[in-house]
Amino acid sequence: MTKNTRFSPEIRQRAVRVVIESQNDYDSQWSAISSIAPKIGCTPETLRIWLRQYERDAGGGDGGLTTNERSALTGQASRLRRSGALH
Numbered sequence: 001m002t003k004n005t006r007f008s009p010e011i012r013q014r015a016v017r018v019v020i021e022s023q024n025d026y027d028s029q030w031s032a033i034s035s036i037a038p039k040i041g042c043t044p045e046t047l048r049i050w051l052r053q054y055e056r057d058a059g060g061g062d063g064g065l066t067t068n069e070r071s072a073l074t075g076q077a078s079r080l081r082r083s084g085a086l087h
Contacts, residue, residue: 007042015040015047016054 007015019032026032029051030044037047057066065073 007040011040012050013054015042016051019047019051 015036018036019029022036023029023032026035030048033047033051034044037044040047052064053067056064057068
């Protein structure tokens, strides 16, 4: 799996903030996402993923991994691969 670094963390944070601040101006959160995503040059699905990750990192969301948890697990997996314990 490759990491997409086309958008800086600052751009991602700003896009998420714009969705959060303006979603009441739309019929639904998805409408807000669909309207805002093309303005920053990403797909609505990409922006939705960023928003869900923000929600998890803020202590809510769908129960998925926070950014810190994901980093820790990735680091553990890398160490295990290097040691030969994980194939």
